[in-house]
Amino acid sequence: MIDPAQLQQTLNLLEDAFGKDLQALRGAQELDALRAKYLGRKSVVAEHLKRLPELPPDQRGLVGKALNTLKESFEARLTARQHAFRTQPVASALDVTLPGSAVPRGRLHPITQTMEAILSLFVPMGFEIIEGPELEYEWYNFDALNIPASHPSRESFDTFFVDSRSPEPRRGRLLLRSHTSPVQVRVMQRRKPPLRILVPGAVFRPDPLDASHSFMFHQVEGLVVDERANFSDLKGTLTAFVERFFGPATKVRFRPHFFPFTEPSAEVDIACTACRGQGCSTCGRKGWLEILGCGMVHPNVFKAAGYDAVKVQGFAFGMGVERIAMLKYGITDIRLFFENDLRFLEQF
Numbered sequence: 227m228i229d230p231a232q233l234q235q236t237l238n239l240l241e242d243a244f245g246k247d248l249q250a251l252r253g254a255q256e257l258d259a260l261r262a263k264y265l266g267r268k269s270v271v272a273e274h275l276k277r278l279p280e281l282p283p284d285q286r287g288l289v290g291k292a293l294n295t296l297k298e299s300f301e302a303r304l305t306a307r308q309h310a311f312r313t314q315p316v317a318s319a320l321d322v323t324l325p326g327s328a329v330p331r332g333r334l335h336p337i338t339q340t341m342e343a344i345l346s347l348f349v350p351m352g353f354e355i356i357e358g359p360e361l362e363y364e365w366y367n368f369d370a371l372n373i374p375a376s377h378p379s380r381e382s383f384d385t386f387f388v389d390s391r392s393p394e395p396r397r398g399r400l401l402l403r404s405h406t407s408p409v410q411v412r413v414m415q416r417r418k419p420p421l422r423i424l425v426p427g428a429v430f431r432p433d434p435l436d437a438s439h440s441f442m443f444h445q446v447e448g449l450v451v452d453e454r455a456n457f458s459d460l461k462g463t464l465t466a467f468v469e470r471f472f473g474p475a476t477k478v479r480f481r482p483h484f485f486p487f488t489e490p491s492a493e494v495d496i497a498c499t500a501c502r503g504q505g506c507s508t509c510g511r512k513g514w515l516e517i518l519g520c521g522m523v524h525p526n527v528f529k530a531a532g533y534d535a536v537k538v539q540g541f542a543f544g545m546g547v548e549r550i551a552m553l554k555y556g557i558t559d560i561r562l563f564f565e566n567d568l569r570f571l572e573q574f
């Protein structure tokens with residue numbers, strides 16, 4: 227015979243044990259074991275329910291009801307706990323009312339950003355990006371670009387020579403390249419025309435450091451070679467670049483100039499970004515700012531690279547990335563790019 231008081235005590239003990247086990251749960255994985263223990267086919271509750279028919283009919287209702295109430299309460303508490311695990315993985319350690327701590331975000335250096343902006347405007351025009359060595363032979367940096375040893379323009383490219391024996395004396399001494407133009411020749415030597423390339427990279431000149439000079443800076447070089455690329459193509463390509471980089475209303479002019487590796491040669495100016503062409507201290511009262519050099523590739527350069535200068539023609543250009551970044555952002559001292567002062571860098 228079932229004693230109702232004894233049954234109640236059993237159920238109370240069972241409920242206490244369940245409460246403790248539930249408290250001790252450490253993760254959702256342990257929930258299943260707990261469910262089997264208190265609600266499974268071999269659980270105390272299930273055993274009692276199975277034995278209900280043994281009871282006198284007048285007690286069955288009462289006992290059955292007590293067992294089912296307990297079962298439902300276990301069920302509900304297990305479900306609630308499961309939900310808590312799912313929505314709050316670290317429920318006990320997390321105070322959602324605390325203010326969050328900001329994670330500082332890194333960014334690219336303004337020169338990298340400017341370099342990428344320049345490249346991204348030429349790539350849709352069919353240019354391919356190629357890099358070359360910073361440690362270069364005298365021959366590539368000068369001779370192959372139509373700058374013979376006796377030529378006075380070598381002096382305008384003051385150069386860091388590297389004090390070690392050249393592995394290929396035929397190509398002259400080793401130096402730190404003073405411009406990216408030598409890569410033109412390297413690429414032409416190993417590839418046939420047509421070519422449409424862009425060469426980004428660091429260059430070096432032993433200039434004393436001041437607001438507009440640094441012994442290391444960056445250039446982007448361009449070279450287009452095929453059977454008919456002409457000066458109009460050069461103007462069209464560079465005008466498209468300037469208008470996309472500095473804005474569609476930017477005034478551009480091509481001014482005759484001299485470079486040994488191009489003929490004819492030009493420098494490209496844009497209307498001063500500070501005074502819009504009125505004349506100010508940024509543009510030296512001229513209203514114009516020089517942004518790049520360009521021209522039709524000199525036949526001697528094609529010859530040095532092994533191309534037939536009668537069959538091919540092309541144009542080249544070169545620009546200083548620091549200079550372009552300074553004009554775009556209104557920066558007046560090139561040294562700011564290299565001091566790694568976060569107060570400066572964080573503005574980009």
Ligand code: DAH
Nearest residue numbers: 405407519520521542543544
């Ligand atoms: N290499 C020149 C310099 O460093 C820039 C330049 C001018 C590159 C004209 C060119 C060019 O390709 O055609 O000053």
